[in-house]
Amino acid sequence: MGARVKVRQKLKKGIFMPSSVRCVIASLMFLVLLSKSVFASSIFPLEPPDTSSPRATFSSFIHYTDKLYEAATAAEEDLFLEREFMQRAERCFDFSTVPPSLLSDVSVESVLRLREILDRIELPDLADVPDKSEVKKQNILLWRLPHTEITIGRCPDGPRMGSYLFTPETVRRLEEYYDEVSHLPYRSDKGENYTGFYEQYIYSSGWMIPDGFLKKLPEWMKDGYLGQAVWQWIAMVTILVLGDLSMWFVWLWHKKQKGRVRKWNWRWERLLFPLYAMFICVVLEYIIDEQINITGDVLSWVSMMLKFLFAIFAGVAIIIGGDVVMRGIIHTSKIKEEALDADVIRLGCRLVTFGLVFVLFYNAGSYFGIPVTAIFASAGIAGVAVALAARETLANFFGGVSIFLDRPFRAGDYIVLDNGDRGEVKAVGMRSTRIQTRDDIMITIPNSVITNGKVVNQSRPHPHFRVRIKLGVAYGSDVDKVEELLMMSAEKNALTINEPAPRVRFRKFGDSALEFELLCWAARPHDRGRLIHELSRDIYKTFNAEGIVIPFPQQDVYLHKVED
Known part of the structure; x- marks a missing residue:
């Protein structure tokens, strides 16, 4: 039992770490292990496995998994060799249909599952497996392992075009194949003490869960169900419930905080809940994958769900962040909400936000294996049709851009x-x-x-507005007196401004009156009607008091008798 635990710990702490952690550790240990591991084992880091034929791929997989088991069970741990042998064994598979989000786990599980299957069934003689010359002579595209549905095929396209790899269909059905042979004993040539690593890998735990704790569990909790031990199911459900409850409590607290009035305009606290939810999704995925060690289809579904939620909350965080920046800029610059400048700031922030959300979900779609390029290409064609149907809306939009650039009014x-x-x-x-x-x-x-x-x-380039009041006085009136009274009426009115100063103009000799015009300026165009009203009323009263007649239009008609 001690040897099995030791092997499991080395597997968990070595090649089965997250890919990013493995890369960092391998890089740090590279210089230390260079002379001891690389040269001693004649490993060339950039040399790929031979996949030129079904025989080459099959023998490469057997060879590198043998080396992997030797390195993992060695007395002196060598993470560099473990990583190299695992990566080369992984390169014997066609993972083109596996989403990038699941590739790290699927690749490791595929290597261990296939090796477990091959250790329990009779293998063909390598001489019976097509080699490079037979492939070329007979144009072999697929080769199936005798008495199985495990297939090695030539890649038709992609970066590994022409290589013979275990097909995507084989990768997809490996769990099914393993379930069918898991009850069989290992082949006699493997020896009595031979044990594989797959079950130790899938039923083991990470460093957060002590080995002594698992040993004390009752046997029924160690039984497997859908590829997971019972204790793993219980731990996964518990951690998911706790994560959901923590997000719910934070959301309730955040909802209460939103109702409070803030004195500042940069409301960064609005980002608290989506950022916390993103953090919880990452933590849950790490614990479920690396500590509880959920594997197979269950891990695929849970991991995809958590990554999808992470993308959703990240999109919400981007949208809220854009809104915070937009409102902060508008209020800090003291721009009126109804001003065009505010609209332009809103438009700019929303375009940037939309662009970031687009990039986020484009990358998320690619990460999940969704053909986003084809989807967005179809959306582009549909967008052209929508643009033609909404040409009036587009005309109004570009009209708004023109108003913003020309500023004819505000x-x-x-x-x-x-x-x-x-x-x-x-x-x-x-x-x-x-x-x-x-x-x-x-x-x-x-x-x-x-x-x-x-x-x-009427408000540009000066905010004041000129008012013209035309009137006529009877012939024989004192024009100096008329001008004085008009100026007095304008100067005493509170709605007129002193600069420019009011003025009176004698325009012409009319048919019925001497025509004058009073020119003065209101402080705002809003006051035009009221100023005309007050000046007209005051002028009429003043002229009546001073005896100045404002004649109505009249015409004298003289009749002359014409002699015959």
């Missing part, structure tokens, strides 16, 4: 459209512009209409 300006509509610009969006008229009516105008028409901005 939120708060008074504008007059070519159809006579006049009002204050309340909001300039990327699709439409909203104007509130003096009747307190909100008008929404598509940006494509505004950019293609005439727009008069």
Whole structure:
């Protein structure tokens, strides 16, 4: 039992670590092991296994798994050799249909399963397996191990095109094949004390679970069910429930925090829950894979689920982060929510967010083995059709871009459209512009209409607005007195401004009156109507008090009798 535990620990701590950890350890140990391991065993790190024919692949797999078992059971541990032999045995398989997210576990399990199967069945003589010359002569594409469905085939495409590898169908059905032969004893030529590593691997645990704890478990908890021990099922369900409960409690706490009023605009605490959920997904996957050591299809489903949830929470974190940055920029710069600048900042942040989410799910799809390139190519064709159907919307969008670049008006300006509509610009969006008229009516105008028409901005380049009041006085009136009274009415009104100063102009001799015009400026276009009203009323009262007549239009008609 001690030897079996020792072998299992070396397997778990050596070649069966996560790929990233194995690479780091192997790199650190490379210089130390170089003279002792590499040269002593004549290992060339870049030399691939011979897969030029079914015979070469079959013999390479047997050779490298024999070497792997020798290195794993040696008295002096040699992680470098273990890693090299395992990688070369893995290269005898075609894993092209295995998602990258599962490749590390599937490759190790495939090597150990196939070796366990081959150790329990009768193997053909190598002379009966087609070699390179027979392959070329007979154009052999597939070779099946006698009395089995284990197949070695030539790769039709990809980076390993032309190599003879154990086919993807064989990889997919290895667990099924193993279940059919697991009750059989090892072949007699393996020796009485020979034991494989596969069951030790799948029923073992990581460093977090002491070996003494597993020894004290009742025997029924060590029995296998769907490729996992009962204790592994219990541990996996327990850790998943605990992870879900922790995320639920954090979500409840985070929900309470959202209702509180904050004095600052950069609400980074909104990212707490999605980041915590991502962390929990990583921790759960590590514990289930590396410590509880779930394997096979169960690990595939659980791992895919956790990685999918991680991608979902990562997408949520990107969206929330983009919103936090967007609102922080708008409030820090003190930009009005309805201003076009705010819309442009929103658009820029959302485009960046969308791009990051696109990259995330594109990589996640590739990681899960989904043909994302074909999906997005189809989406691109559909996007062209949508763009043609939504050309008016696109025209409005580019109209908003034009308004942002040209700045003919801004939120708060008074504008007059070519159809006579006049009002204050309340909001300039990327699709439409909203104007509130003096009747307190909100008008929404598509940006494509505004950019293609005439727009008069009464608030630019100066915010004040000129008012003209035309009137006529009777012939014979004192023009100096008229001018003085008009100036006095304008100067005492609170709605007029002193710069530019009011002025009076004698325009012409009319048919019925002497025509004058009072020119003054209101502080804002909003005050135009009220100022005209107050000035007209004051002028009429003043002229009546001073005896200045404002004549109505009249015409004298004289009749002359004409002699016959």
